[in-house]
Amino acid sequence: MVKAVNSKTLGEFESLTKRFGTTQALRGLSFKIYEGINGLIGPNGAGKTTSIRLSLGLIKPDTGKAEMFGLNCWKESLEIRRRIGILFEKSAFYDGLSGFDHLNLIAKLKGISKSSIEIKRVLRLVELEGGAQNRKIGGYSAGMRQRLGFAQALLGEPDLIILDEPTSNLDPLGRTKLLNVIKDLRKNGVSFLISSHILPELERVCDNFVLMNNGQKIREGTIEQMLGEKTSKTFVINVQPADLLLKLLKREKYVEALSINGQSLHVTVKDVARFKRHLPLLISQAHASLDEVKVVREDLESVFKSAIEEDSDGKLSGN
Amino acid sequence: MGNLAGINSSLALLKAEMKKVWSRPILELAVILIALISVSAIQTLVQIEDQSKSQLAFQLLVGNGVSAIMTRQMQPLIIFCSILMSLSFARDYEQGLMQSMLSLPISRTSLFTMKFLAVILPLTFLSWGFVIFFSILNYYSNLFLVIQFVIFALPIALLALMFYGGLATIVSLVIKRTIPSALTAMLTGFFFWFITTLDTQAIGNTAEYLALTPYKTPLVLLDRTMGVIFPPGSLEISLPIWVFVTLTLIYASIFVLLSFVYFVRRFEVRE
Numbered sequence: 001m002v003k004a005v006n007s008k009t010l011g012e013f014e015s016l017t018k019r020f021g022t023t024q025a026l027r028g029l030s031f032k033i034y035e036g037i038n039g040l041i042g043p044n045g046a047g048k049t050t051s052i053r054l055s056l057g058l059i060k061p062d063t064g065k066a067e068m069f070g071l072n073c074w075k076e077s078l079e080i081r082r083r084i085g086i087l088f089e090k091s092a093f094y095d096g097l098s099g100f101d102h103l104n105l106i107a108k109l110k111g112i113s114k115s116s117i118e119i120k121r122v123l124r125l126v127e128l129e130g131g132a133q134n135r136k137i138g139g140y141s142a143g144m145r146q147r148l149g150f151a152q153a154l155l156g157e158p159d160l161i162i163l164d165e166p167t168s169n170l171d172p173l174g175r176t177k178l179l180n181v182i183k184d185l186r187k188n189g190v191s192f193l194i195s196s197h198i199l200p201e202l203e204r205v206c207d208n209f210v211l212m213n214n215g216q217k218i219r220e221g222t223i224e225q226m227l228g229e230k231t232s233k234t235f236v237i238n239v240q241p242a243d244l245l246l247k248l249l250k251r252e253k254y255v256e257a258l259s260i261n262g263q264s265l266h267v268t269v270k271d272v273a274r275f276k277r278h279l280p281l282l283i284s285q286a287h288a289s290l291d292e293v294k295v296v297r298e299d300l301e302s303v304f305k306s307a308i309e310e311d312s313d314g315k316l317s318g319n
Numbered sequence: 320m321g322n323l324a325g326i327n328s329s330l331a332l333l334k335a336e337m338k339k340v341w342s343r344p345i346l347e348l349a350v351i352l353i354a355l356i357s358v359s360a361i362q363t364l365v366q367i368e369d370q371s372k373s374q375l376a377f378q379l380l381v382g383n384g385v386s387a388i389m390t391r392q393m394q395p396l397i398i399f400c401s402i403l404m405s406l407s408f409a410r411d412y413e414q415g416l417m418q419s420m421l422s423l424p425i426s427r428t429s430l431f432t433m434k435f436l437a438v439i440l441p442l443t444f445l446s447w448g449f450v451i452f453f454s455i456l457n458y459y460s461n462l463f464l465v466i467q468f469v470i471f472a473l474p475i476a477l478l479a480l481m482f483y484g485g486l487a488t489i490v491s492l493v494i495k496r497t498i499p500s501a502l503t504a505m506l507t508g509f510f511f512w513f514i515t516t517l518d519t520q521a522i523g524n525t526a527e528y529l530a531l532t533p534y535k536t537p538l539v540l541l542d543r544t545m546g547v548i549f550p551p552g553s554l555e556i557s558l559p560i561w562v563f564v565t566l567t568l569i570y571a572s573i574f575v576l577l578s579f580v581y582f583v584r585r586f587e588v589r590e
Contacts, residue, residue: 020589056422058588082424092415094335096342105335108328109425152419 008035010160010191011055016064018050018215025050027215028064033160033193037186039202040195041300042212043308048195049089051212052162055193056081069159082110085153089165091145095138099128099148102137103155110156122151125181142169150178154185161185163194167201179205203300211304213311219303227298233272234296237265237279244286252278263291329429336437340407349445352395357449360384360391361457381458382545385468388453389476390538392446397483397512401504403438404487410497418588427583435575439484443477450476471544478571479537483508485574492578492586527554533570540567 011033018026026047033055040048053059054066057077066073068080093102100119107115123129126147132140140148146169153161163182167175175198182192182205196202202209209226211219219226233256239245242263249255249267254275257268269275283290341349361384411417411434420430450472454465487504494500515535517526530539531554539555540563549556 053418053588058418058421060587078424078426081422084422086419086422088415088418088422090415090418092411092419094339094416096338097335105331106423108324108331109423111324111328111424 009033010035011068011193012065013051013054013067014065016051016054016066017062018047018054018059019062025215026054026061026064029212029216030064031210031217031220033068033191034208035191036207037182037192037194037205039206039209040193040212041197041199041202041209041304045214046212047215048212049164050215052086052164052193052195055162056084056086083159085155085158085161087146087149087153087161087163087166089168091149093137093145093148093152096136098134098136099123099140099144099151100133102148103151106152107155112156118155119151122154125154126151127177143171143174146170147174147178150181157190160191160193163192163196165196166194167196167198175201199300199304209300211307213308218311219307223300226300226303232295232298233270234266234268235275236294236296237267238263238291238293239265239283239286239288240291241286241288245282245288248282248286252282254278266296325429328425329433332425332429333433333437336407336433337441340403340437341441345403345406346441349395349399349442352399353392353445353449356391356395357388357453360388361453377458377461378464378546379548381454381461381464381468382542382547384457385450385454385465385472386538386542386545386547388450389446389472389541392449392476393479393534393538394512396442396446396480397508398505399442400438400480400483401487401490401508402501403442404484405491405497405501405504407434407438408488408491409495409500412495412588413497421588427586428579431579431582435484435488439477439480442480442484443473446476446480447473468545471541475537475541475544475567478567479534481571481575482533482537482573485572485576485578489574489578489581492581530554531566536563536566536570539563 009032013032014030016026016029017024029047029051040051042048050059054061055068055073057074057080060074069083071080073080094105097105100123103119103122104115107119112118120129123133128144128147128151132144137145137148146166150163150166153163167178170178179201182194186192186205192205194202194206203223206223208222209220210217211226237245240263242260242265246258246260246265249258249265252275254269254271255267256270257266259266267275279293408417411420421427447469451465451469454469455462458465483504486507487500490504490507491500494503511532511534515529515532517529529535540560542549542555543560543563
């Protein structure tokens with residue numbers, strides 16, 4: 001039975017488990033996919049690709065609930081696949097066909113009318129038009145195959161596009177262009193689920209993140225929520241003169257690391273609250289004039305690293 | 320309109336699958352090997368002395384000739400069926416094309432059917448084409464009679480190949496590796512062929528029942544429909560023809576159904 005589609009939530013995974021032989025791939029995984037750009041991050045073997053396959057009905061969960069657009073991912077996968085475009089990390093095509101002919105076949109399978117206009121549109125978006133579209137795919141470079149896979153995912157303007165490591169074979173220029181296309185499509189109402197190891201790229205485009213490790217979700221939220229949970233402990237203090245303040249800070253036990261570059265002091269502290277309380281006093285004692293104090297913003301990569309470390313430490317201590 | 324679009328997309332998929340599976344040099348090798356095997360099965364015309372029995376003798380000769388070509392063809396067909404099914408299912412799985420195709424809005428039923436037909440149909444028509452070609456070449460004096468006979472050969476070739484195709488498909492889907500699945504399917508296929516080569520001297524009267532094995536049954540059915548003479552009292556002639564028809568249909572469908580149900584209900588992309 002087709003249920004009403006939630007306007008905000010596109011997919012919902014609840015308490016999913018999946019075992020492959022002796023490997024427990026998913027351990028009670030729960031997360032939601034929202035309208036917008038969703039980032040799926042985690043180390044190798046975290047269960048990202050397994051989750052993607054689950055969403056398309058390529059594998060069946062052992063236990064738990066997996067729904068996309070309110071439909072059961074295993075039983076109603078055909079209807080789900082009509083609304084999803086997918087680019088896998090390992091893109092495979094009918095290598096004997098030209099890029100255009102391959103897309104023409106996919107367009108027919110997707111039931112797209114006026115397929116040739118649509119194919120030209122997606123080929124233009126991924127910059128594979130012209131001579132490249134008529135060459136056999138077997139002769140394509142890894143980057144061209146990646147772009148063809150992206151074009152295939154875009155065909156038919158699906159509601160959700162899933163990209164598994166979309167930039168892995170692209171050069172820096174190609175990556176930037178692809179991210180720009182994603183952002184443009186987002187403006188037109190297309191949603192994405194992107195799994196990638198290149199976190200700075202995800203940070204640039206994603207509205208929502210799911211951080212996975214060992215087949216479980218360990219964090220979820222917007223970039224602000226992800227970074228907010230991890231308060232930055234590194235500061236840059238621009239003062240004149242800086243030398244005396246440097247000496248005073250060295251004596252403080254809560255200071256973890258300290259360096260000076262001209263009039264800029266880089267301080268990493270253990271206790272942020274204490275540092276913030278204490279800093280005006282220290283500046284006054286050093287007879288220095290403060291220009292500015294900047295918080296060195298944590299990035300997704302450092303959040304990722306510390307979250308994985310915390311998760312692993314927690315498991316070790318639990319054991 | 321919807322049905323027409325569905326048929327169009329299925330045909331487009333069938334065409335793409337055929338182009339992929341029958342790429343160079345597979346087609347060329349299959350043509351050469353099946354042609355050579357068919358040539359070796361041609362029986363030369365003997366002089367028919369008794370004019371009053373000439374028509375009957377000629378009919379028997381054509382029947383025997385068509386049956387001999389088809390029997391001989393079975394061995395290369397087992398080899399090609401195993402290799403091509405493995406290429407179609409296991410290699411696609413290994414290379415990720417199966418994953419890509421299963422992620423598209425196409426039913427598993429359609430995908431299975433088109434992949435299966437992309438191997439079976441060309442092999443059937445290749446086999447049948449050579450049966451027609453060499454039969455006409457050898458017995459051209461009575462074309463009408465030859466055509467009557469070779470018409471029976473088409474469904475028999477299809478049904479016989481469906482058994483080996485189904486077997487190779489289930490092996491490919493379970494093993495999921497190109498070379499191991501091709502070898503396993505080939506060995507299993509030849510096992511069914513090998514047991515039919517045992518004769519009464521080796522295993523006594525039990526050998527008679529080998530006529531009911533998956534390899535022999537369609538060929539016995541072909542022989543019966545073409546009036547080939549068997550020794551009186553043998554199982555081939557003593558059993559009614561519907562037994563061979565039923566058994567051939569069962570053999571043709573057993574592995575196809577098994578692999579179809581497995582693919583549609585249980586098959587998962589895990590790597």
